[in-house]
Amino acid sequence: xxLIVIYGPPGVGKLTVAKKLAETTExxxxxxxxxxxxxxxxxxxxxxxSIEFSAAVRMMIYEIAVRHNTPxxxxxxxxxxxxxxxxxxxxxxxxxxxxxxELFVIGLTASLxxxxxxxxxxxxxGTRKITSPEKLEQVITEExxxxxxxxxxxxxxxxxxxxxxxxEVVEKIKSYCGIL
Numbered sequence: 456x457x458l459i460v461i462y463g464p465p466g467v468g469k470l471t472v473a474k475k476l477a478e479t480t481e482x483x484x485x486x487x488x489x490x491x492x493x494x495x496x497x498x499x500x501x502x503x504x505s506i507e508f509s510a511a512v513r514m515m516i517y518e519i520a521v522r523h524n525t526p527x528x529x530x531x532x533x534x535x536x537x538x539x540x541x542x543x544x545x546x547x548x549x550x551x552x553x554x555x556x557e558l559f560v561i562g563l564t565a566s567l568x569x570x571x572x573x574x575x576x577x578x579x580x581g582t583r584k585i586t587s588p589e590k591l592e593q594v595i596t597e598e599x600x601x602x603x604x605x606x607x608x609x610x611x612x613x614x615x616x617x618x619x620x621x622x623e624v625v626e627k628i629k630s631y632c633g634i635l
Contacts, residue, residue, distance in 0.1 A: 456520060456557070457528075457559060457632055457634070458520075458527065458530065458551055460531075460547065461531045461561045462532045463533075463534070463563035463565075464533070464564070464565075464595050465584065465585050465600065466570040466573040468563060468573070468624070470487075472621050473486055473530075476625045476628060479625060480526075480527070480629070481526045481527070483525060483527070494512070513532075514547070518554070522554060545609065559612070559628075561611065563614055564603070564614070565615060565616055570591060571588035574590075
């Protein structure tokens with residue numbers, strides 16, 4: 456099984472890319488909003504309980520999928536740099552390896568100006584996504600959401616999609632992950 460974890464700041468296109476990748480492969484999509492919709496009403500946003508529960512739910516899904524020979528999962532996440540995120544990614548890598556699976560971590564990035572322009576896109580309207588360029592910049596800055604996963608934690612591919620179409624990003628991911 457291939458587990459593809461796509462991370463990046465709000466507005467970078469994680470879900471758009473993940474959906475296109477799922478459409479062109481047999482991999483299943485587990486996006487961040489599915490998890491948030493389950494957790495936020497009960498535990499709130501970014502509370503110790505919601506962070507713990509999110510990691511546990513994701514890990515349970517990944518492990519059951521790999522044990523039952525699911526071809527793969529594409530999972531989108533926000534990366535909050537720090538020990539908890541690093542432990543989660545390391546645990547994912549160990550769990551996948553112990554079951555003969557592979558972990559691929561993909562970081563999407565774009566210029567702050569591009570992210571702010573994307574914040575007002577029609578696809579973000581009517582969702583829980585940030586739709587204000589000012590709020591987006593504030594959250595990205597306060598939470599350090601432009602940070603990337605250190606290579607010492609897990610090997611990853613970083614793609615700047617400021618000037619790329621989602622299909623181009625998908626092809627880069629497929630190539631990196633060995634998906635034909």
